[in-house]
Amino acid sequence: MESILLLILFPLFTGTILLFVKNDSLRKIIVRLAALILIAVSLLTTVRYFNDGLTLALHREWINYGMVVIESILAIVIIALSIKHKKHLPILLILIQTSLINWYEFTHSHEVEIKADIVIDRFTLIMVLITGVIGSLICVYALNYMKDYHHHHQEVKDRRPFFFFLLFAFLSAMFGIVLSNNLLWMYFFWEITTLCSFLLIGYTQEETAVKNAFKALIMNLLGGFGFAAGIIYLGYAVGTQELNQLPVLAQSGIDLLIPAVLLAIAGVSKSAQMPFSSWLLGAMVAPTPSSALLHSSTMVKAGVYLLIRIAPILGFNVAGILVMMVGGITFLLASLMAITQSDGKKVLAYSTISNLGLIVACAGIGSYESIWAGMLLIIFHAIAKSLMFLSVGTVEHNMGSRDIEDMHGLIIKLPEMALMMTIGIAGMFLAPFGMLVSKWAALKAFIDSDNILIVMILVFGSAATLFYWTKWLGKLVAVLNKIERIPSKLTFDEWIALGTHAVLTVVICFAFPLIGNQFIEPYLNAQFAVQMDAVISDGNIKIMSMMLGMILLIPLGLLGFVALKEDRIVTSYMGGVNQGDNRYFTDALGNRKKMYLSNWYMEKYFSETRLNTIGIITTSAVIVVIFFMALGGVL
């Protein structure tokens, strides 16, 4: 109980203190200390509740009323900001849902019996660990990043105390989401993450930042509306507002189609699926640590967390089809669009959208195997994606650009960052690293669900994934002339954050069988009341470990290779005459020209605007059609 209070209140408390800390070194001490404590508390919580879990009912009226009060304050904040920036839609949305949920709270919610406000099971613990460890590391990383950021961006008002307050408040809310079983509580924390992300995206207060912040707000409020409507329907028609009761009720034959569709809409908007995906792309304008936080351990993960929780009531009904199709289409189109991008952060954004699409599709299929794959994807993606964002941020600060084309030859320019990114990219798609293991499991699950369309989507999407990651990797390893080396300015905090991420990315690949049978399978066995065979067999795990071992030997092998090499080094073949430094050549007219090697972006094939339009139309059509089918089934 104490540790739960600590998880939710301690980050908030730290954030509130940071709100009043203007001094750099003091902030540094507080954030480092808080990060350590938060990681320790997450680990202790895991140990404490690993065996028995926890089911807790508080029955405290004042908590609910407190939440109503805070929600109303949040609504007022949003309304005030909307008025200030002359936006009307958010006002309408927030008014509707806050009054709906408050009305429900006062009129009906105390008639609904709550057996558990808080439930901790192994899935909760996975999420607690991700939020606690990755989230804290990102906060530590942000210390120096934000200092540098304001050094480079004099035009942006330095509001760092507020920024760190938001980061920590975000972590509080995320812990709240994953710990709550009472849907009203979850909704409360859900709305807080919406507000926090809105404020984080708008941090710089520049025109695009404000525009994109409101875009994110509107999309997430739409999802929040779905959430609120789902809760109210459940409360009135089914008489429950507990997350863990939904699969039980579904098994006893109660029709949960409409709440399933409503909660699914909340989940897909939060996890930035099409047609809502544009908010996450817009979120790029925020400083990198907040992008890392939104993309890896919090925000978008809240969406897929909810979807995987309700996955047992999806499966073979139209709600399941909705989630599966939206996830599948998003996965394919986002990976194709990532090919056309050269802005590092934008590629990462599309890759997040696409990977979350895969997780969402897994939830939509709702079988044992597919949820197994989905949960593993959540873990691997959180770590590798956070590593990639932090690396891109550091590279940007050292080179002044985050364009992948400018990362050409990073292995010479900033060797340590090239190594970090290589680990991150390998972790995102390459055998035997984590994401591939989960994709493999997902592929099996999709075939076993006999859904041929989603199988086709997966094989084509994977091919595109391979393409855009490898061409990025290729840019990193190009060996340039030594004079292009850049002095690196990595600080202690950045090293800690990046190093821990990199080590975790690798270690988790060895540890995934352990995660499978200690965390995921116990959860699934309880959900499905069956024991299943291992999704990936022992023999294959051994072979994968062997491959991983071989790959880990590569840096060593490379050192030996460089030490023993007897190559005669010559200049490269350039067609024109190489001027001797592999950087310039003499062209046909005798002029000195700089060589520039570009990757392929294939815009003609995978045009962003066209694919985006296709995606928005198809996914909106799926959602609208299925929504009315679900309604029609009741009327």
Added chain:
Amino acid sequence: MTGSTLSVLLYIFVGPIVGGLISGLDRKITARMQGRYGPPLLQPFYDVFKLLSKESIAVNGIQNFFIFCFLIFVVFTGSLFFMGGDILLVIFALTLASIFMVLGAYCANSPYSSIGAMRELLQMMAYEPMVLLTAIGFYVVTKSFNITEIMGFNVPLVLYLPGIFLGFAYILTMKLRKSPFDLSMSHHAHQEVVKGITTEFSGSTLAMIEIAHWYENLFLMGFIFLFFVWKMPGSWLVGLGACIIMYFIEIVLDNASARVKWQLAFSSAWIVAAALGFTNLLILFLMK
């Protein structure tokens, strides 16, 4: 010693000899089709030995290391295949191996090797869906990804998977680096991007690339073999026959066609995979 260990050892030690002989035969037949007498059957071995004895020249100190990794992982992939392992794992390991070669070309950082690398990567994206669909087809019919179990099915798999077989045959040309799909590198001297992906490699490193291709070609033909073999003893002869015919067709195609543009290579491979793969799988699911 178990059967699978034996076949892995055979693959590792005898594999390159067989692969080299196939390559020699390929050149001989090609020459005859063009009205030439052609090199001796053992010419590929002479070439490789000569390459091995040459001075090692490179643009930088690490590019050759990637090719070394490429060779190691190709042998690893082939060993997985011939020990009868999981076919999806074979595909993933092959992807990893190919990525090492692409990275080697990127690493050399010259215009021609970079274009070669981009084209190679494009080809990988082009054939990857069909290769995965082939494994999926095997699984849907035999209920297993395990190569030993796939080979023990009641009837030849090609009967259930004609569409997928044709699709695989289509992209096989790409994997064997034959015309019309020899975009990133070709064995002939008429490559418009100099020597494509191998431009900056020479001596023993080029020999490693050659040997890796001998290894690679063997288990690629192994995929064809899987379509035609079933549990009847002696059916391996049918499989072998199919491989020979298939390889001969590839040689004819290589000599009879001009290289296409990458646009066509890419889009046609995806269209073929989508059309044939989807139709074949759809029919299989409906038959269930």
